[in-house]
Amino acid sequence: MDASEHRSGGGTGTGTAAEAWLQAQLNAHADEFVVMPPDFARIDARHHGIRRRRAALVACAASVLTVSTMMAAVALTGGGGEAEVTTPPTLLVPTPSAETAPATPAPSTSAPATIPSTTEPPRPAPTGTGGTAPPSSGAPNPTGTAAPTGGTATTRAPARPGGGSGDPSTPGTSGTSTTSGGNGTAACTDKNVRISMSTTEDSSNHVLLTATNIGATSCTLYYHPQVVLGDRHPTPPMESPAKALATIAPGQKAYAGVRLWNDGDTPPEHPVKSFAVNLQGRVANTPAGHPIDVQVPREIIALDVGTNPLSTLWNTDVDAVNRYLYAR
């Protein structure tokens, strides 16, 4: 063992003979070779490469902002058209434990009145951001994002990693979002968010996660929830790389869907009765707080999980999540 090694130690206490045996085996196995010194130059080169890629991502986001501004300008001068909104095929019912959620989109079976929104303003917006204000409001729009004519013009949230595509099938990347959403707010953690799950009788393959802000300030759910189901890896996002965020004020909710298995997956050996949800920070794949344990409701008993479960990005619009989830 190298003298400079760091030992954390003291965790197991080796309760049984089997544990003591395994610990001795692992210690003997791992200590039987000499570790070469670290290659500082290579580590430095690699972490500088990571920083360069991050800088490039920021530059990309800035260019998206520029394009968004131009689109807003076109919309304000009469170029905006009526947005097309499709009716979701099937909808999950959010958890019945909903308390007051003043600005949360109501979970209904009808098509949403607005284009799905990735971000919501931390405070009620005075100017119809999100295209929901009546056309006659006439108030100046400090954010410059909502159109005064019918609320149909949209812009993409700036500084969002990867930007928005406008495709309703990608929750969190489409629709009317404000420039303030998500920016400057802290990431939601296990301290200020409660997560519950629900399913629908129509499908045993889809789970809806509902995150409720139980804190006193707004927070942002970045990217997608990394759900650990049994011995599976944390769920990756569906298809597109993680690039969305959802800001929720106190009492508000955000949603994400989980697809548990795909056709051709091998049957699960151990049905899952609880799972952990890992929230992400501003930087993708970095943890925000501790894992949040979610118990499967008794009436559901357990979830069958395939070999490659996936989760959608967080979104404040439950209809958008359902539409995306059930299309897969």
Place this chain on the structure above:
Amino acid sequence: MRPDDAAAFQEFVRSRWPRLVRTAYLMTGDYAEAEDVAQTALARAGASWRRIQASERPDAYVRRILVNCNNNRFRRKRPTLVFGDKPVDVPGPDPTHRVDQREALRDALLRLPPRQRAAVVLRYWEDLPEAEVALVMGCSVGTVKSQAARGLDKLRADPALSDVAPMDGAAGLPPSAGRQAQREKQHGRV
């Protein structure tokens, strides 16, 4: 990175490197892969060093990156998992049976599912409390317990290790027999 931060990061790398490589070796079964995974984890840590340094548990943070890097490696290379270079042996006498035993343990570890392997390594080699393993793996404490217990059972039941693994009780039952029967009963299998 500021000079102070760079110096602190270098010191962190120097002190943690051997331990991280050994942990990665137990997870990958390959020395070169282990070095690469440890290097990747530290490079990612270096890219966010100020935040990690300010956190309460920089070691847990880096271990988590390490586990994630290993998961990514597994995803990429699952179909072509090859047991590569052997580690550099310490000079000196090394009885043949000991080498065999080491390789048997390495192969048995590699036969575990990756998350079970991670739970076993973090719990019994890193000697971390279950709560910290849960934090590193991003799962619940209950999952850590079950994963570590299943991993232990599988290792004890592995034919390559059956000669050296302790048996359960006086009856001498195979290690996992009782637990497996209990699981099958729970799931209604006959």
